[in-house]
Amino acid sequence: MRENVTSDILRKGLRILGVAVRAEPRLFTAAVISSGLYAAMTVGSAWVLGRVTQDVVLPAFRDGHTTAGVLALGSVAIVGVAALKALGIAGRRLYAGMMQYNLQATYRRAVTRQYLRLPLAWHHHHPTGQLLSNANADVEAAWAPIAPLPMATGVVLMLLIAAIEILATDVMVAIVGFLVFPAVAGLNVVYQRRLAPIAARAQQLRADVSEVAHESFDGALVVKTLGREASETERFAGVAGELRDANVAVGRVRGLFDPVLEALPNLGVLAVLLVGSIRMRSGAMSAGDLVHIAYLFTLLAFPIRALGWVLAEVPRSVVGWDRVRGVLDAAGSLPYGETTLDGGGAAHLEVRDVRFAYTGDDVLHDVAFTAEPGRTIAVVGPTGSGKSTLTNLLVRLVDPASGDVLFDGVDVRDVERGGLARTTAVVPQQTYLFDDTVRGNVTLGLDVPDEDVWEALRLAQADGFVSALDGGLSTRVGERGATLSGGQRQRLALARALVRRPRLLVLDDATSSVDPQVEARILNGLRDSEATVVVVAYRKATIEMADEVVYIEHGRVAGQGPHEQLLDGSEGYRNLVTAYERDENEEAVA
Template identity: 70%
Template sequence: MSPASRRVSPSVLREGMGVLWVAVRAEPRVFALSVLASGLYAAMTVATAQVLGMVTEDVVLPAFEDGRAAAGALAAGAAAIVGVAALKALGVAGRRFYAGLMQYRMQAKYRREVTRQYLRLPLAWHHRHPTGQLLSNANADVEAAWAPIAPLPMAVGVVFMLLISAVSILLTDVAVAAVGFLIFPAIALVNVVYQRRLAPVATHAQRLRAEVSEVAHESFEGGLVVKTLGREDAETLRFAAATNRLRDANIAVGRLRGLFDPVLEALPNLGVLAVLLIGSLRLQANAMTAGDLVQVAYLFTLLSWPIRALGWVLAEVPRSVVGWERVRGVLDATGSLPYGEAAPGGDGGRAAAMEVRGVRFAYETDEHADLSGEGNGDGAGGGPRHILHDVSFSVEPGRTVALVGPTGSGKSTLTSLLVRLVDPADGSVLLDGVDLRDVRRGGVAETVSLVPQQTFLFDDTVRGNVTLGMDAPDDRVWEALRLAQADGFTAALPDGLDTRVGERGATLSGGQRQRLVLARALIRRPRLLVMDDATSAVDPQVEARILRNLRERAAEGGDGDDGGGGGSTVVVVAYRKATIALADEVVYLDHGRVTGRGTHAELLETSEGYRDLVNAYERTERDETERERAELEDTAVEGGEEALR
């Protein structure tokens, strides 16, 4: 079914009413108050017509006949008009307040539910869904789902007004009512055509708004790429193309509204003219009074509102159904990380023992996207992409183990398993003999810290980025910074710990950002520290000092409550030979399997793949160092020649 046909399908209307019923059941008291206020507005609108008829009959016409107006009659008429107007204003205010309250409550409720669901769903589910889509689900789709709530109470109230008005007109004069009611089918027909033509065009314009936002977001996020590759003009043209499409769509919406709005406004006026024509004939025949004619004419001027109010609700229903389906797609998503009741094993102040036992893992992806970022998998196209195969090894408390392997061998996936971002398809990861799946909620985070490949800093102070809301004294912050070799440059910052680092740490170098992220992990005194190539932007000498600090901390141990903290078992994804050599043991991964294990020296002797890989890294680093040295020497020579000239 095409989008346009879907928007006029009776099933969409039924689904839309079902979505609104969800809101009514969730907020019955607020909805009832909004409908009561809307009913008050409707009743007072009809009462206004009756008051005008009464004032015409009892005040205006006698004043013309007598040549003067009685003060008491004028006061009574004015009081009646003001009183009705005040109640009508109260109804408008109550209707808008409670309708808005209901709408915003539903949006807030489902934003929270969608966000909680994101936190419950495993990382494997997030791998299959782009970030932009998830943001849209939590924001634009939630807003669209509950958009009809705002006009809904008014629509319910004006239906009440329509019924009261129709009864009042019939009771006043049946002949005039019969002529005037002919306008209803005409207005209804125009509304139906209007909504059918407008809904797909307006929905298309809404989609293009999201497209413009997406292009702008990508340009801002990729500002460094755009600038360094000179893509400013191309990005400007891309943004201009998107905004031009949105402009054309908005113009199409404006054309439709410009065509139909005058028609919708004119039809009730034509009905009023017809009523006045027939009513004047009835008045001449003494079949009705002048007050009755004024009352009926005024009521007919109001009767276009009920139909238009219903049209506003119906116009939002298609977007509401689409938004609700997308939100329900998240809320009904399967997959989670179930938790047990066990506490993390071992002594809370000592380094942890870790064991990986027969682990196998595969990413579930579709055939159009490679979202894993690692490995080629075992098959082509869609379906599961196997990354790890029967991986087993153990790490003794306080020891440092280096994970080494070529790109795509499964190292980053393994680190995700060690901190339980995902669960293995087979096998288990044990911490002090306890399967991570049996640990209570929050237990793994209390015991294990991950320092990821990609660093992320908030637009906050150094202290705020290290503690992340943790109640820690400054001396503990400085201790974590010292272990991460970040105390020196932090002390040199203008405001020390209170220096703001900018969005994503823009004011710091890559190595400084990595060290702050490492300090963020260390301040929590983890018993198991997992670093996924977390020092790649750090000088080799600084990296060596960081690892040495971690080894010394693990050797010192401690009870974890004396301010000095306990030691940590360290698992580090490493590439540099100098880093690998500092590890107590090396686990060599190749194509998702452990193909070698031992010390660095042992693997150099026994594993040809490991030897070739490590030596290749070393040659690359040596070549880069020699090239930098040559460039410096050339610069020095050129500077000397310039000085001689």
């Protein structure tokens, strides 16, 4: 069973390598040729040293003289072979590295392109952390065996040449070699197999340690205010201790195998000395041969381990590759239609019996309403009633399970790619800013003059603080807008929507972090815009500005109509909207 699993992994690993070779055939060829040069020259350098011993050193010692020419020839041979070997090493490292980096880059692009293409529904089912690691760690793991691969191919060649050479020198010595090197290679495979799972566990635990630290420091204020420092430290010490144990386990394996792998070739050399001396007695070998083979054993000891490195990376590579493929093969897309939205002015919006579920129970049940062009519709409802989901449907971030959303009478699913993005704008509850300039965040690549950007900022009541920034429109706002306050970020997000002069504007509680006075000014500014507006709100002032209210409770439309009418007709609505006043009145009575 285990054997099956292993050979299965090896087969898969080979397939992945095949993909790599097909993707970068030229770099691969260059790396393998360099590696071959390195291999040949490694074996060659031992041969040269043997020859030099036999033909230069020994005669000189025996005869008591030598010539400059002979010495020069020997030196040139030694340095020349080494120069070629160095060239081989350089080429191998460079080309193998470039191949690996290119593959990583190609697949990072492919994976993120897929993220951009796949529908949001797909995103909802995949945790953020997982997607980030698919694009980073998994791509890296998938191509990890690429770097040592050319060296390993070189080593195979090296062993072949060495085997022939030793056989040609002496059969008895060759037997020693055939005992020692397969043992080194085999032991190394065992080593890497033993090491891989523990190393992977240590890696996982490093991620766990980081996760606990991240969460704990993010929640530092809660930890402090509830005085939970000691228990947090205990929690952290738990994972840190596990990581320590895993690292020690890694150390125990490495600590055992490294010295053994080091000792084996040394014992081989000693055996060569003994066996070789015996063979010399019968005249089958010369002293030069003895030095040659002993030196060759010394040189081969290290490179042979490259075979183990590649094999060690294979299981990790297979797992990484499977995850990457999972993303690349993910079915599901948001198909676009052909219809263009040509009309100008405010849009006509109709929502017909829309139903929606993330997983399991429906979040929205048969929601229906119509927004006439230029009207403002307020969507009101208690915390968690499905309002945000509804806004996502309006701008087609997700499609309903059943029912339709019609924009100017056109089913939004029939609209061409990019058609809705050009005509509608949504400002979500959670503001997202890019690590870019203020201008970049407002335009998002839309080609508009700075005057328009300023105009949008003015409407969003953001011109004041933006002009106070050192770099004005060119100020970078930092990762996720870290340098700005919540209210400032919301106003930038609003400007981003307004600069497009959308025909349909959807605001999902988009001014919750803005002071009431500022909000009032923003809403007043919106009155003049040529847009149909759908606004999710709690504040009564906002609601009263709307022409009509859609009141949602538990995912159903529980009331619809002008504010005053709903106040009379819907008890839930009345309770929600007038909560503060009632509270006040009751206090007064009490």
